[in-house]
Amino acid sequence: MATFKNIQSLGALEGKRVLVRADLNVPMKADHEGDMTVTDDTRIRSVAPTLKALSEQGAKVIVMSHFGRPKGQTVPEMSLEPLGQPLANITGLPVLFINDCIGAEVAETIDGMENGAVLLLENVRFYPGEEDNDPEFARALAQNGDVFVNDAFSCCHRAHASTEGIAHLLPSAAGLALEAELKALENALGNPQHPVAAVVGGAKVSTKLDVLTHLVEKVDHLIIGGGMANTFLAAQGVDVGKSLCEHDLADTARDILARAEAAGCTVHLPTDVVVAKEFKAHADNRTVALDDVAQNEMILDVGPASVAKLAEQLKSCKTLIWNGPMGAFEIEPFDAATVTLAKAAGALTEAGSLLSVAGGGDTVAALNHAGVAEQFSHISTAGGAFLEWMEGKELPGVKVLKQ
Template sequence: MPAFKTIDDLTNIEGKRVLVRVDLNVPVSEGKVTDATRIERVAPTILELSGKGAKVILLAHFGRPKGAPVADMSLSLIVSAVNEVLGQKILFAADCIGPDAEQAVAAMKNGDVLLLENTRFHKGEEKNDADFTAALAKNGDIYVNDAFSAAHRAHASTEGLAHHLPAYAGRTMQAELEALEKGLGKPAHPVVAIVGGAKVSSKIDLLTNLVKKVDALVIGGGMANTFLAAQGIDVGKSLCEHDLADTARSILAEAQTSGCSIVLPIDGVIAREFKAGAANEVVAIEAIPSDAMVLDVGPKSVSAVNDWIAKAQTLVWNGPLGAFEIQPFDKATVAAARFAAEQTKAGKLTSVAGGGDTVAALNHAGAADDFTYISTAGGAFLEWMEGKELPGVAVLSK
């Protein structure tokens, strides 16, 4: 990963207008923010710049308004939540460019924080349109990107602005990039990756990239069934993409060539119905009844996974091992997550995890706080794991 400038490289910013791209795309229900995690993540950058006397101008998107104003996607809905997290009142402008934005910026005092309206209310945002980008840049002297979660998009506010103004990574972006570098960029070996979730089809690029980089790849969740079926194992009524058997076999062959151990379930927890508390039993993976489905990996498989975690110096995790949303099919994910958390806490492991289901699963296991780093970035985290260049990161390179 190329070197990038951070806020540490900024000097004498008192009175400077700093455009800060943040991710404020938070869940809102009945006019209230139900999870302020993303606001909390960007607070340190905002408060640091404000504390140094900069005029902090926040750029963000909210929902998918498709280039036109939509009342229930206005960032005005989250102003009070931002006030609460920052512990200070912020200003709000009813547009992100034009007279509304310019007047609000002109009225700012040093240390003020101003939130501009949803950038996606303009078609130019997602098109990375030159005129729209120039109109955004007009209100700033410096550009700081603190939205890793939007870094896989080459939009005006995530990529275009860096061509107009001196560009820096905010604290959240910096922490994310440093953690990812430890995870797959220049990791300490052995490196173990755990990849779970329902479908192989959504993670082909990811698996293909990982087998070339890690020492062991643990495959769990519904996607494990596709690999088992590709090897001739009858998976009964389990979720399985039989049409991807050739893809699974080619990933297994690539792993062999690269010297990557593939860890598939050796036993499974089966049930006849997909519901909480369904009657279930543990069977060897070769003995799945034709009328049953695998909803979690079994205890022997968990032991095998934990043996790999114990050997590892670096762990990268994306996706649960079973149907963790319904009990008792959360047991394997919880057991492995807690063991990884213990190893991390003991200083034996660097653990990096990300993706929506993953964050939920690790929180459910009570293990999230002890992981080295948990990415809330979703798509950007996945594209990074797939080995793709992220436009919003590439443009920050020194």
């Protein structure tokens, strides 16, 4: 197992300038006064323990982040200034904001900081050098600090100046949230307890080809749900009616099934499904066997008999990785399979028999919807980084922190 440098490895931090890469790219909307307010503060909460720990050690805490896609231009609506107050509220620390991230004025402000104080820098993506991982821009950022702490797993799949470039220039470490994330991921796929199950759902096989190809070599049970299950069913000769399905990927689906068989991985596809003639909440629906899907019907969820079998299968597993919903969970009653299986996984985790790690955009929403997010061992708020980890790729922002 690779070991990662953590905050403890940096030694005494009293009076040191610590540059922290956070991910403050949080959803916001305008309130009735026109002020921007945060609608989901999960990412701010995740970096708060690191900022507090550094402040308690007497460090000058300097926070870097991106926001939106300004493409190397200064875009006032993408300023980080509105995030200063939410950051202060959640950390319980006063947060000062400065409207740049490099240069003399930033250096002067940092010099004047008291130990334990927090400074939020302006959006690093206002400079084209950030996404280009330009060595000059990385050097300009590094001049603001004595050490670098990365606490933004969701940005680690990108080799940008503030995630990867800077780590070559300063003593660097993983923050508390990143350290917890890396440990959870190592336990789930790097060095897991077998049997290992993976739930992979979502609309399209094409977006998760690399995930599926990697997982069949790593897990004992691959549970496929969502629209992508239809592509696998169609590839095996099932008539899926007017369901979402990538018929052009039939050969690819058969190839993945053959690889799974060769690797000793059991692939679980639905044996019964919930169908409807239209995609809308509470549409007339029926539960049918696979050979009973009508031409004018679409599969919108995995059927109850399949879910009961899967829940039973999880009882024999030690580790679970979950990415994507089992059906059209955003509209009732086609959320039933996702909710039922998630509750089964949550209960097994709480009972101590299952280590469960979940991540990816829709996954967090689906598990929150099922009311089991708190029960899972670890939930990653990262989208792209979590998927690339599931694909077996080395993440640049993590690789650079290895001992």
